[in-house]
Amino acid sequence: MTDFNGNLDNAATDEMIEQRLAVGLRNLWWPICPSSFVGERAISLRRLGYRMVLWRRRDGTVRILEDLCPHRGAPLSRGIVMDDRIACGYHGVQVDENGVAVSVPGSPGCKLEGSRCVRVFPAIERNDTIFAYVSDDQEQNTDPAPFTMPEQLESDNYSAFLCYAEWNGDYRFVYDNVMDPMHGTFLHKQSHSMSFGDTTAKFRIRDTDHGFVFEKEGQRNVNFDWTEWGETGIHWLRLEIPYPKTGGPGGNFHIVGMYTPIGPNKAAIFHWRVRDVQGWQRDTWRFLYKNRLEERHWHVLEQDRGLLEDLDEGANANEFLYQHDMGLVRLRRRLRNLATEQLEAEAARRMGRQSAA
Ligand code: FES
Ligand SMILES: [Fe+2]
Structure with a gap:
């Protein structure tokens, strides 16, 4: 069925897509x-x-x-x-x-x-x-399939701390921020573990089974060098930050992030900070984390929060994006496509019901 402009009348408009993404x-x-x-x-x-x-x-x-x-x-x-x-x-x-x-x-x-x-x-x-x-507004699924978490939060080999915060900003600004590893070299320049690395790195996108990785070409284990987007019944971002020896056992430091809209300009921020540590090394790392590292990590996160909360609503309406922004462009497009698909499926169901009635 089409409307008088010849549009399919279950087509999702930009406004509907924006509304859906705004609430999640x-x-x-x-x-x-x-x-x-x-x-x-x-x-x-x-x-x-x-x-x-x-x-x-x-x-x-x-x-x-x-x-x-x-x-x-x-x-x-x-x-x-x-x-x-x-x-x-x-x-x-x-x-x-x-x-x-x-x-x-x-x-x-x-x-x-x-x-x-x-x-x-x-x-x-x-x-x-x-x-x-x-669930969507039309059909409540009371028995949904459970989700899976990234390996770092599924396997017993890892030990994690949840760090929770609420920020005054759209949750999608946080997606953009995490999908942008390059900001580590600038915004977190003073940070203990991110002051190295090429400021003009080239990036590429690599598809995975559950999403994609946005990564620096030819640089690994130097700085915040890659971010991964995953869809496993839940949406997540994952990254790794190399750690100096003073950071204790466990090698690279993993961060899994999820961001949930609270309201139009407020987001719930979930970061699990994870290391691959077992036995006494796990105890050492947990002790070290609580006593020394946690405070430093909050300090880094405050740099992100300060910047993101200072972005005006619609500040990204006239962006001039370049190669380092390819990852967030891909993610925004993916979210738009998912919103479009679900809105159109809902509209088709609604129309099916109307014609059956
Ligand atoms: S019982 Fe009356 S409003 Fe809840
Ligand atoms: Fe950051």
């Missing part, structure tokens, strides 16, 4: 917050265009629902957690972990009772982090 892609797992945020009392977090309520059941597992009572919209997070359900603090409607209003004390037997009326975000906890699956 759907049908995907996303990190929501560090594990330590969630206890037996409900908390409310804004993420990915939703307000979410999170709590722990008595068995320790985490549940996430939309933080919106089906009766008159009060935040469920103000209510009382009752293990597998939460009772709204306004008029006592009880919503269970499947999003079903199981009890309506003010009007027993009314239509609301027994209806599945609250959005559920399937949750997984691992690597010190709570992850949620966000």
